[in-house]
Amino acid sequence: MQRNQSVKVLVADDSMVSRKFIRSLLEQHLFQVIEADDGIAALETLNENPDITLLITDYNMPRLDGFGLIIKVREQKSREELAIIGLSSDGDESLSARFIKNGANDFLQKPFVHEEFHCRVLTTLDALDMVTRLWEQANLDYLTNVFNRRYFFNLYEEKLNLIAQKKGVLALALLDIDFFKQVNDTYGHDVGDEVLIEFAKRLQHSFSQHFTVARIGGEEFVVGFKGLNVEKAYTLLDRFRMQLEVTPIATSKGSIDITVSTGVSEFSCDENVDELLNRADIGLYDAKASGRNVVCIAEGKPQKTF
Numbered sequence: 001m002q003r004n005q006s007v008k009v010l011v012a013d014d015s016m017v018s019r020k021f022i023r024s025l026l027e028q029h030l031f032q033v034i035e036a037d038d039g040i041a042a043l044e045t046l047n048e049n050p051d052i053t054l055l056i057t058d059y060n061m062p063r064l065d066g067f068g069l070i071i072k073v074r075e076q077k078s079r080e081e082l083a084i085i086g087l088s089s090d091g092d093e094s095l096s097a098r099f100i101k102n103g104a105n106d107f108l109q110k111p112f113v114h115e116e117f118h119c120r121v122l123t124t125l126d127a128l129d130m131v132t133r134l135w136e137q138a139n140l141d142y143l144t145n146v147f148n149r150r151y152f153f154n155l156y157e158e159k160l161n162l163i164a165q166k167k168g169v170l171a172l173a174l175l176d177i178d179f180f181k182q183v184n185d186t187y188g189h190d191v192g193d194e195v196l197i198e199f200a201k202r203l204q205h206s207f208s209q210h211f212t213v214a215r216i217g218g219e220e221f222v223v224g225f226k227g228l229n230v231e232k233a234y235t236l237l238d239r240f241r242m243q244l245e246v247t248p249i250a251t252s253k254g255s256i257d258i259t260v261s262t263g264v265s266e267f268s269c270d271e272n273v274d275e276l277l278n279r280a281d282i283g284l285y286d287a288k289a290s291g292r293n294v295v296c297i298a299e300g301k302p303q304k305t306f
């Protein structure tokens with residue numbers, strides 16, 4: 001029940017009586033309910049509320065019917081992102097199979113027993129939760145909860161091809177916490193973990209609204225700056241570096257001063273992720289060699305803005 005309070009369900013049905021009835025069943029289980037009176041209104045509502053996780057849709061509706069709605073929705077959202085349950089009072093026995101072929105997760109024939117309705121909704125949402133958990137285990141870093149290496153490489157293989165086709169720009173930063181071994185040696189591995197978690201939070205806070213942040217190794221993180229050239233990325237990264245330097249990380253063993261060294265490279269159309277990352281690594285090597293706590297543009301000289 002507690003989970004249900006955060007679940008938004010969209011009910012698409014042209015019959016107000018039917019919508020109100022389904023709403024009352026869902027609200028008994030504390031779901032948040034939104035209504036739409038046909039397929040077009042449902043599409044608009046889904047666009048305005050990207051956090052809807054379940055769509056319950058009737059088959060016969062004016063303007064756009066249940067099948068048309070599902071086909072349109074599935075162009076944007078997979079079964080793992082948005083669950084759909086089809087409903088119909090039409091006696092056509094092939095409807096359930098057609099609903100599912102078109103992309104519904106499940107189907108219910110009207111009229112239905114309340115208990116069956118609740119079972120279908122809960123089973124569909126449980127399956128969605130399980131897929132989400134599996135996806136998170138495969139793609140998020142277990143310690144810091146930012147994207148992991150696997151996610152980053154998969155995403156960027158695709159992204160670089162698209163950027164090359166469109167002649168877009170992208171800068172890639174490789175960030176490595178300075179003297180991190182000393183943190184572990186002085187305070188213990190658990191405190192080292194606390195530092196990594198807070199460092200990742202700060203990176204996310206600074207960059208993840210517009211850019212991709214991932215942990216790709218022990219104390220190594222990447223940020224992919226799609227749409228930015230290396231100079232613009234440098235400015236953001238150097239601001240991050242300065243803020244980190246003056247804001248110690250609070251841990252269970254007290255505040256710890258941390259600095260970061262960063263290498264940043266700009267995508268050139270004929271390279272893959274490994275090559276781009278290798279060039280950022282050359283920048284990182286320069287940053288470490290020049291004394292750390294600095295951002296270096298790949299194959300360039302260490303630069304500070306002050």
Ligand SMILES: Nc1nc2c(ncn2[C@@H]2O[C@H](COP(=O)(O)OP(=O)(O)OP(=O)(O)O)[C@@H](O)[C@H]2O)c(=O)[nH]1
Pocket residue numbers: 143176177178179180181182184188189190191192193196217218219288292
């Ligand atoms: N606590 C913690 N430590 C980790 C984790 N992964 C890697 N490390 C540690 O990170 C440290 C990295 O140390 P080094 O590669 O020697 O680099 P450094 O001490 O940061 O020195 P520079 O990079 O040269 O500034 C090692 O001590 C690893 O054991 C982790 O998940 N948790």
